[in-house]
Amino acid sequence: MKILVCISHVPDTTARIEFSADKKEFVSSGVTYILNPYDEIALSKAVDLAAASGGNVTIIHVGEAAAEATMRKALAIGANDAVRVNAAARDSNFVAHQIADYVKKNPVDMILCGRESSDHNGSSVPAMISALLDIPCILFAKSLVIEGANAILENEIQGGKEIISTPMPFVAGASEGMAEWKIPNMRGIMSARTKPLQVIEPIEVAQLSKVKEYDKPIPRSAVKLIPVEEAGKLFEMLRSEKKVI
Amino acid sequence: MSVLVYIENVEGKFKKSAFEVLSFGAAIASHMKLPLVALSIGDVDESELNKAGKYGASKILNVSDDKLKSVNVQPYTSVVSQAAKAEAAKVIVMSASFSGKAIAPRVAIKLNAGLGENVIDLPEMSSGFVVKKGAYSGKAYAFVEILSDVKVISMMPNSYKVVENETAVTVVPFTASLDANDLRLVVKETIRSSDKVSLPDAEIVVSAGRGMKGPENWGMIEELAQILGAATACSKPVSDAGWRPHSEHVSQTGIAISPNLYLAIGISGAIQHLAGVSSSKVIVVLNKDPEAPFFKAADYGIVGDAFEVLPKLIEAAKAFKASQN
Numbered sequence: 001m002k003i004l005v006c007i008s009h010v011p012d013t014t015a016r017i018e019f020s021a022d023k024k025e026f027v028s029s030g031v032t033y034i035l036n037p038y039d040e041i042a043l044s045k046a047v048d049l050a051a052a053s054g055g056n057v058t059i060i061h062v063g064e065a066a067a068e069a070t071m072r073k074a075l076a077i078g079a080n081d082a083v084r085v086n087a088a089a090r091d092s093n094f095v096a097h098q099i100a101d102y103v104k105k106n107p108v109d110m111i112l113c114g115r116e117s118s119d120h121n122g123s124s125v126p127a128m129i130s131a132l133l134d135i136p137c138i139l140f141a142k143s144l145v146i147e148g149a150n151a152i153l154e155n156e157i158q159g160g161k162e163i164i165s166t167p168m169p170f171v172a173g174a175s176e177g178m179a180e181w182k183i184p185n186m187r188g189i190m191s192a193r194t195k196p197l198q199v200i201e202p203i204e205v206a207q208l209s210k211v212k213e214y215d216k217p218i219p220r221s222a223v224k225l226i227p228v229e230e231a232g233k234l235f236e237m238l239r240s241e242k243k244v245i
Numbered sequence: 246m247s248v249l250v251y252i253e254n255v256e257g258k259f260k261k262s263a264f265e266v267l268s269f270g271a272a273i274a275s276h277m278k279l280p281l282v283a284l285s286i287g288d289v290d291e292s293e294l295n296k297a298g299k300y301g302a303s304k305i306l307n308v309s310d311d312k313l314k315s316v317n318v319q320p321y322t323s324v325v326s327q328a329a330k331a332e333a334a335k336v337i338v339m340s341a342s343f344s345g346k347a348i349a350p351r352v353a354i355k356l357n358a359g360l361g362e363n364v365i366d367l368p369e370m371s372s373g374f375v376v377k378k379g380a381y382s383g384k385a386y387a388f389v390e391i392l393s394d395v396k397v398i399s400m401m402p403n404s405y406k407v408v409e410n411e412t413a414v415t416v417v418p419f420t421a422s423l424d425a426n427d428l429r430l431v432v433k434e435t436i437r438s439s440d441k442v443s444l445p446d447a448e449i450v451v452s453a454g455r456g457m458k459g460p461e462n463w464g465m466i467e468e469l470a471q472i473l474g475a476a477t478a479c480s481k482p483v484s485d486a487g488w489r490p491h492s493e494h495v496s497q498t499g500i501a502i503s504p505n506l507y508l509a510i511g512i513s514g515a516i517q518h519l520a521g522v523s524s525s526k527v528i529v530v531l532n533k534d535p536e537a538p539f540f541k542a543a544d545y546g547i548v549g550d551a552f553e554v555l556p557k558l559i560e561a562a563k564a565f566k567a568s569q570n
């Protein structure tokens with residue numbers, strides 16, 4: 001079984017988010033980058049599936065060389081090889097086109113992504129890849145098991161979940177619960193150094209969107225403390241002062 | 246030309262998010278001086294369809310096909326794309342619900358359109374077309390210009406108010422052609438807990454963390470939520486420990502929400518937790534530790550033991566609700 005896992009390289013979850021004075025760019029200096037937490041779930045699942053079936057896990061990342069440390073971490077967790085498309089990840093449309101193009105040339109049985117990245121939070125890349133390849137997409141997959149030629153997935157929906165059966169290939173977005181996060185061991189870290197990491201050049205894609213500016217939320221005014229004895233007045237206050245109830 | 250909104254139903258009924266996208270679409274259509282067309286897919290009866298006519302649509306395309314009874318991303322994408330072409334839609338809007346998040350990017354690809362996903366406000370249309378969305382897990386906003394002629398937007402639930410705008414509306418059947426490839430994926434079973442308020446759509450959320458000590462104490466959380474008509478949520482360690490299902494886990498690695506009111510009980514307010522809830526309009530924190538970081542991100546705070554304060558809040562909520570009726 002051939003599995004492709006899409007990897008995104010994002011600011012650490014505790015990172016302070018700052019922008020340049022003209023608000024056009026994210027200031028990355030001093031920020032630690034990590035493997036997107038949801039991608040790590042997807043990768044952990046892929047490694048388990050490959051181990052069970054004698055398969056191969058390739059990771060792919062669209063981005064600049066700075067992400068190679070994150071890619072080595074994914075190799076340490078258990079991916080077999082890595083591909084980096086050498087271009088700044090302009091937007092989700094650009095990224096999806098690069099990955100779909102790679103898959104057209106190097107077919108796989110499934111493509112696993114995280115359900116969203118913690119920087120752009122779009123959830124768009126997996127769905128776009130599936131549209132470009134015209135294959136099913138299960139975006140909020142909480143579990144995945146292989147049953148013969150099909151995969152059975154639990155997908156989150158409004159107010160509940162659905163059980164899906166899909167032939168391969170397909171794209172799935174990994175949610176919490178799909179797999180346990182794996183911690184790389186020493187052997188994994190050592191072997192990751194020598195696993196193949198191929199760099200390929202991007203294809204051209206028309207630009208359909210562009211970030212004009214970033215901004216930060218206005219901080220809240222100081223908290224209004226309610227003494228425990230008066231806790232019962234909370235709802236009246238929410239009605240008269242905030243009209244949210 | 247038109248503005249097309251895809252309105253999602255849950256078991257044949259439109260939820261508030263459907264009326265939000267209609268209201269949002271109506272505002273865009275009025276700015277662009279285009280008619281608003283709504284698209285409904287699935288098993289929705291006439292009276293329910295007519296409800297959708299109260300928000301400014303002049304036409305409702307109704308796709309009723311046995312193969313499309315449950316939401317299935319691939320064929321739904323085909324239907325939305327074909328309707329968009331038939332109506333020469335310039336802007337296509339849908340809710341950023343679980344299925345909307347999967348359908349919108351696919352429609353964008355099919356139509357070669359730029360995508361504005363998880364949008365939280367009306368686009369700026371005076372020069373260009375710029376949407377506002379959350380970024381960095383709620384720590385920032387991004388303003389994204391959509392450069393293509395046709396644009397696809399998914400709108401975050403609870404981020405635009407429902408505005409009634411009664412117009413003459415006609416319901417027209419619409420048939421889309423689906424091929425075998427569209428129907429490869431099979432939805433074998435749908436499981437919904439219909440007695441509960443769905444978390445992403447909820448106006449009020451009662452959320453609890455490790456401070457509740459164990460799953461046996463969630464009765465109070467559920468009772469308070471039920472009185473307030475709220476959804477229940479939890480912090481990550483709570484769902485990791487199996488005290489609550491993963492579907493209740495909010496924030497950075499869970500569901501990002503922006504309800505009108507977020508009540509956090511026994512949650513410390515770690516940066517990863519704040520990330521996905523800080524765009525809530527009003528935040529109330531109950532924590533026994535006056536130094537808990539959550540108080541810095543809250544509008545109202547109660548420093549106290551949840552086991553002592555919650556019973557009081559439950560009584561007060563009951564009395565408050567009774568006084569409203």
Ligand SMILES: Cc1cc2nc3c(=O)[nH]c(=O)nc-3n(C[C@H](O)[C@H](O)[C@H](O)COP(=O)(O)OP(=O)(O)OC[C@H]3O[C@@H](n4cnc5c(N)ncnc54)[C@H](O)[C@@H]3O)c2cc1C
Pocket residue numbers: 013037453454455456457479480481482483494495496497498499510511512513514515516517518521531532533534537549550551552
């Ligand atoms: C990559 C990554 C992603 C993460 N993503 C998320 C995420 O999406 N969502 C999330 O929630 N967390 C996330 N976390 C975890 C986060 O860092 C915190 O560990 C977590 O939010 C803490 O949960 P908590 O507040 O319930 O528990 P704790 O931090 O243990 O806090 C419990 C709080 O309860 C209070 N308390 C205790 N007893 C009482 C009482 N009797 N009455 C009142 N108050 C009481 C305490 O004072 C304390 O403030 C993530 C972490 C990482 C590393």
